[in-house]
Amino acid sequence: MKGEAWLFTGVALFFAVTCAVYAAFAPDPAGIAALAVSGLMAVLIAAYLWWGYTRVGPRPEDRKDARVREAGGTRGFFPARSYFPVISAAGSALLALGTVQGLWLFLIGVGVLIPGVYGFAFQNTDRDD
Known part of the structure; x- marks a missing residue:
């Protein structure tokens, strides 16, 4: 989860910098609002992933010394066909x-x-x- 958390933290920083530059050079409030909301959504996802990482700890995917069998077992629930x-x-x-x-x-x-x-x-x- 640490890799995903870093990814969304980078996306949030990208939108923050882009919003600041756009606000400095373009007086369009719609673009500023869209970039700000996109950044806030990325911050929300990044905060959840960081919270999950601190709560669960490092997964086998986060460690370099992990073995494949450590990630074995039930990976999720896949529902049957539904109408x-x-x-x-x-x-x-x-x-x-x-x-x-x-x-x-x-x-x-x-x-x-x-x-x-x-x-x-x-x-x-x-x-x-």
């Missing part, structure tokens, strides 16, 4: 069309989107880990 993303996308499309066409289509979109998002969010709560 809930498709249902959520269809509900979102119906919501967008409903804002143009009428309230009746918007309400159908709400009726399709709510179960899609609910199923998408809770489809893996009953897994045994």
